[in-house]
Amino acid sequence: MGAAPSPRAIAQAAAAAELQHWRLRTLLVLLRAAVAREGALEPLLGRHAALRDTLDAAADAGLADLTLDDAIERLDRRAQGAPTGPLSRLRDALGLGADGLGCFVAAALAADDPRLAAFVDELHGRAGRPTRATLALAFGAVAGSAALQRLRGAGALLEGEQDPGLAVPAALWELACGLPPDAGRWQHWPREALMPLPALILPAALRARLEAPPAPATWLLRGSPGSGRRTLAGALARAAGRGLVAAVDAPALASLGAAAALLDAAPLLSFEPAPARRSPGRRRPDCPRPVSCACRATAASRSTARRRAASTSSRPTPTSGAGTGPSPGPAARSMRRWSAGGCRAGGCIAPRRPCRPTRPMHWRRWPRRSARSAGMRWTASRAA
Incomplete structure (x- = not known):
């Protein structure tokens, strides 16, 4: 008997099946727009051999003898009961519909199959990439503009100022295909590799704050470098049933929320502002919860959104049983000197006003x- 497939192999197979589903649906939507513009299907099939492969794939999927509208509707019904994959998580995180996710997939069709570049160019595309006019023609002007706004805001679609063509960042498309994240762009810790929250030695007051329901959308983790902020963020992410992901460079930071949704992970942001300096940071609506923000032990925060803050002045230590945390470290003593500015000792609440x-x-x-x-x-x- 052969060995059972690993969870990673199962996840990659599910991602490949989901990608094939959405790729077929997007091509059928583009083909419907092209037929409405051309007036007939046969001339399109004669010019683009890749479209014949698309119709063959639709027939293999049980969509033979159906019109394009009926085939698209049947694919939408199948997607409702299908297992959740990377693309479905991205759609839910951004609040997109089926057509909105199709805008994301359409921007990467020619990158996967160069034969489709000429077909996309006939629909107002540019060098095999769709444009705003392409999305408006295929998905509707209102739906295409709304989806484009959300996708661009999340860093999932790139649009140049001079070049109107839309493109998906290569690192994000690899995640959508179920491939492991690029180590040069993302630091990813799967859920199984994270330390569980009960295995950390924490002060009783801090543990009560971490375990008190309901879980907040954003955690502000104060502490000095090496104090265990990443370990605590990973434990919070695991408690929420997710992994943890952090951006390595600035371009990856712009699409961290989309990458976190594709990986089913919680994003980790790091801010190291100098004393009395502000670091612009705001939780994006596309970021899966919980969002962990690691900053200096003396950092203050102000936000209209509900949040909780935790001090990791003493490094969390893994253990197999219950225990008490060590004595407060230098970060906690530093926070006491900030008490006059509105922060309590230990930095376990957000200040009333920025220091x-x-x-x-x-x-x-x-x-x-x-x-x-x-x-x-x-x-x-x-x-x-």
């Missing part, structure tokens, strides 16, 4: 003598 280098705050945080002796120069500013 700014005002004149009273200046002298509370850095005594005058120590600042002079260390050669530090600070400029006091008025409170806003």
Whole structure:
């Protein structure tokens, strides 16, 4: 008897089947728009041999002797009861419909099969890539514009200022095909590789905050480098039934939410602002929950959205049983010096207002003598 397939192989097979389904549906939608414009199907089949393969694939899928409208409708019914894959998770994360996800797949058709480039160009495409006019012709002006806005906002579609052609980032399309993430773009930890939350030694108060329902959409994890913020973020992601993913470079950060949806992982953001400096960061609506933001131990936050903050001043330690956390580290003592600015000791809540280098705050945080002796120069500013 042969060995049982690994979970990774099963996931890749499910992703390949889902990709074939959405690829066939998108091609049928484009073919319907081309037939409505051409007036007949045979001239299109004579010019583009790849379309004959598409019709053969539709026949193999049980769509023979159906009109294009009926075939598309039957594929939509099948998708409702199909297992969830990378593309379905992306559709749910962005709030797209079947046509909206078709806009994403259409932008990568010619990259998978170069024979389709000429067919896409006939539908107002540019170098095998669809344009806004292509999406409006195939999916409707309103639906195409709405889907394009969501996909561009999530970094799932790229549109140049001079070149109107739409393209899917290669790293994202690899994830949509079920391939492992590129190590040069993403750091990915599967759910099985993450430490479970009960296996971490944490202070009782912090554990109560982490386990108190309902789970928030965003976690702000304060701590110094090496304090275990990534370990805690992974435990929170595993508790939510997801893996963990982080961007390696800036281009990957723009599409982190889409990558997290495709990988069924929770995104991890890192912010290291200097003291009294602001770092722009906002949870994108396309990011799967929970979103973990790792920042310095002395960082303050302000947001209109509900959030919880946790201090990881003492590194979480894996254990097989219950235990108590070690004594507070330097980060926790540093947070006590910020208490006058609205943060409680330990940094376990979001401050009432962002800490700014005002004149009273200046002298509370850095005594005058120590600042002079260390050669530090600070400029006091008025409170806003």
